[in-house]
Amino acid sequence: MNLGRSYKIAVREARGLLWSTGGGLIVGTFWAATGLIFTLNLFQFERGIRLAAQQASKLQSGPAGVHINDWVVSQTFDLTGGVLFIFFIPLLTMRAFAEERRTGNLELLMSQPLAGSELLIGKLAGSVLALVSCLSIFLVYGVVLGIVSTPDWTATLVGALGLVLLGILFTSIGTLLSVLTRSPIEAAVLTLGLLLLIVTGPAMMSNGPEWVRGMAEFLSVEGRFRDFSHGVFDLSHVAFFLGSSLLLWAASLRGLDIVRWQG
Known part of the structure; x- marks a missing residue:
């Protein structure tokens, strides 16, 4: 297996997803949605601080129970992974193989000296790379967090890791369904339904x-991801996400072999 070929495919796939007109619209919508979620959570945090301060003044004690990780970080991660990913990732993965099959390009690719595993790794890695690029907006949110408060950075990084692992798993699901279909729309709808389930x-x-x-x-x-989003690092959760993604990759490879056999 030549990983250099997979790397070239991954870069081309990520560029196609990020720099196309449709891709730019999807990324812009994702950034706008996460920005709205983050901003609303910040307002909630500010309101919580004011309420806690008012109660503390009545009790003549210091404000307690208001931490930016609970009010902003965890909530933003939860809504991004548990809601936005369900709708965003199907759009990211729907064209990976379904479009190639629809246009006949997949048969051309499979006729070249290119192993199915190389093609699959490249396509999947490209989708994950595009997803991580979209998540780079969270670096901006991190700067804002550091300005307005003092977050628990360890818990925040654990939550970010969980978001990436969840994204890899969902992307693997979308890639598998894209392999098994000839229509990008069909792949997106099936992925959306399965992720909801x-x-x-x-x-x-x-x-x-x-x-x-x-x-x-x-x-x-969702339960495993919620542990991550609340700053709880568990190796069994890491193994679950990576192991499940690997099984889906193997299933996608088998599906690709069937597609090649069917011509």
């Missing part, structure tokens, strides 16, 4: 028998 499914299973609740807790992507 993954996020909401464990909550619906929580009312079942004890063994069902245990399974729901183990499979809860």
Whole structure:
């Protein structure tokens, strides 16, 4: 396997996603949405400080219970990963393979001395690279946090790691469904539906028998991500996200082999 080929594919894929007209619109919308979430959470934080100060003055004690990580950082991460990613990532991954299959370019690529694993790694890495580039706006939010308050930077970095791991998992899902379809729109709709099911499914299973609740807790992507967003680092969560992404990559590779066999 030649990773140099995968690297070239990844760079080309990321550029296509970020610099195309449609890609620019998607990125701009994502930045606007995260900016709105961050700003609203900042206003809530400021309001919480004022209320805490008023209560403290009545009790003649110092304000307590208001921390910027709880009011702004965790909330911004939760809404970005648990809501925005569900709608944003399907748009990011829908063209990865479905567009290539629709136009016939995939057959041309597969006829070249290029291994399926090289192509898949390049496409997936390109989508992840584009996603991380979109998340770079959070560096600006970090600067703002440092100006207005004193956040727990360790917890903030743990939350950022969780956001990236969640993004890799969701991108792997979108890539798999793009491999299995010929229409980018179909791939996007299927990815959206599956991500909604993954996020909401464990909550619906929580009312079942004890063994069902245990399974729901183990499979809860949202619960594991929420630990990260609240500053809790757990190696088992890291292993879950990376292991699941690897399994999806293997499934995508198998799907690509089937597509090649079918011609």
